[in-house]
Amino acid sequence: MAPLSPLAPTLIPFLDRYLPPTTKVNSETGLNTKLPFVTLTYAQSLDSRISKAPGVQTVISHLETKTMTHYIRSKHDAILIGIGTFLADDPGLNCRFQSPMEQKVHLIRPVIIDPTFQLGAKYETSRLRKTAEEGLGLPPIVVVDSLVLNQNPQINTFCQKHRIILIDLDRNSEARFVWEDVFAELGRQTLNSVMVEGGASIIESLLSCATSNEDTHLINSLIITIGPVFLGKSGVEVSPMNELRLSEVNWWKGIRDSVVCARLNKQDHRS
Numbered sequence: 001m002a003p004l005s006p007l008a009p010t011l012i013p014f015l016d017r018y019l020p021p022t023t024k025v026n027s028e029t030g031l032n033t034k035l036p037f038v039t040l041t042y043a044q045s046l047d048s049r050i051s052k053a054p055g056v057q058t059v060i061s062h063l064e065t066k067t068m069t070h071y072i073r074s075k076h077d078a079i080l081i082g083i084g085t086f087l088a089d090d091p092g093l094n095c096r097f098q099s100p101m102e103q104k105v106h107l108i109r110p111v112i113i114d115p116t117f118q119l120g121a122k123y124e125t126s127r128l129r130k131t132a133e134e135g136l137g138l139p140p141i142v143v144v145d146s147l148v149l150n151q152n153p154q155i156n157t158f159c160q161k162h163r164i165i166l167i168d169l170d171r172n173s174e175a176r177f178v179w180e181d182v183f184a185e186l187g188r189q190t191l192n193s194v195m196v197e198g199g200a201s202i203i204e205s206l207l208s209c210a211t212s213n214e215d216t217h218l219i220n221s222l223i224i225t226i227g228p229v230f231l232g233k234s235g236v237e238v239s240p241m242n243e244l245r246l247s248e249v250n251w252w253k254g255i256r257d258s259v260v261c262a263r264l265n266k267q268d269h270r271s
């Protein structure tokens with residue numbers, strides 16, 4: 001693993017208002033809210049693509065913004081990806097940013113959205129498992145369709161050592177989880193902040209849910225790195241179902257990449 005670069009100091013104030021508060025309290029009721037603070041973050045090309053072909057890991061971020069991603073990881077309880085990203089990237093999903101103020105590196109909990117449990121035996125040889133076994137990260141929580149439990153014997157083996165969350169798919173709408181169910185369950189597992197890193201299907205599903213569900217925005221912050229590259233028509237595009245306008249928009253320009261931070265609506269009812 002290549003070492004990270006020092007964090008650009010201007011990123012700290014730039015990101016601050018888009019990162020989870022230390023304690024998440026609902027300003028109307030004064031009570032802790034049930035849903036975690038959700039940050040959606042990814043790196044895209046100038047033509048809105050996150051990889052050069054389906055299932056192909058593609059470096060878009062400069063080392064400077066990769067370091068930023070690990071800094072953002074250090075501010076969240078959980079990091080969530082879809083099974084497609086696990087299969088394509090074999091990610092470590094740990095936090096490698098070490099704050100000079102902290103003695104230890106932050107341990108972030110990986111969460112994998114995997115309705116049909118494709119993880120299966122692939123977990124055995126994964127970097128994710130190795131990272132957790134070496135004490136450099138935490139073992140994942142896998143979110144699986146409730147119906148799959150009795151159909152896939154590999155789940156029982158996995159369950160002996162790992163946490164699985166069972167959720168019913170929304171069978172009315174192309175067999176997807178309802179995101180509110182997923183985040184509510186993660187909140188119950190005391191994960192108060194979740195950083196969603198992708199991939200394409202997860203990003204599109206969350207952005208589309210934001211466009212169709214105006215009052216119940218689940219995403220508190222959007223942090224997108226834009227790299228100076230066109231990935232072309234065979235690249236994997238991310239785009240919500242409908243028009244989506246952003247508010248509280250701020251831009252940062254680094255050595256090579258730019259980063260845009262925003263919220264999805266003016267009145268975040270949970271902040």
Ligand SMILES: NC(=O)c1ccc[n+]([C@@H]2O[C@H](COP(=O)([O-])OP(=O)(O)OC[C@H]3O[C@@H](n4cnc5c(N)ncnc54)[C@H](O)[C@@H]3O)[C@@H](O)[C@H]2O)c1
Pocket residue numbers: 041042043044049050051053054055056057058060081082083084085086088089113114115116175176177178197198199200201202203205236
């Ligand atoms: N540039 C970046 O920042 C970035 C970040 C992450 C991944 N990637 C790239 O993205 C690609 C992977 O994207 P992808 O779309 O194939 O995989 P993905 O990680 O989005 O996972 C897709 C799977 O997640 C599940 N899923 C997604 N939304 C769901 C929902 N609402 N309910 C239930 N299940 C749901 C389904 O099983 C689906 O097949 C890879 O090439 C990877 O390198 C890029």
Ligand SMILES: Nc1nc(=O)c(N)c(NC[C@H](O)[C@H](O)[C@H](O)COP(=O)(O)O)[nH]1
Pocket residue numbers: 042043057058059060061065066069081085089090091092093094197198225
């Ligand atoms: N910020 C960012 N810039 C990129 O250019 C790129 N390809 C990703 N991709 C995100 C995806 O989730 C990867 O799988 C993890 O970034 C790998 O995670 P590790 O470093 O192994 O923990 N993310």
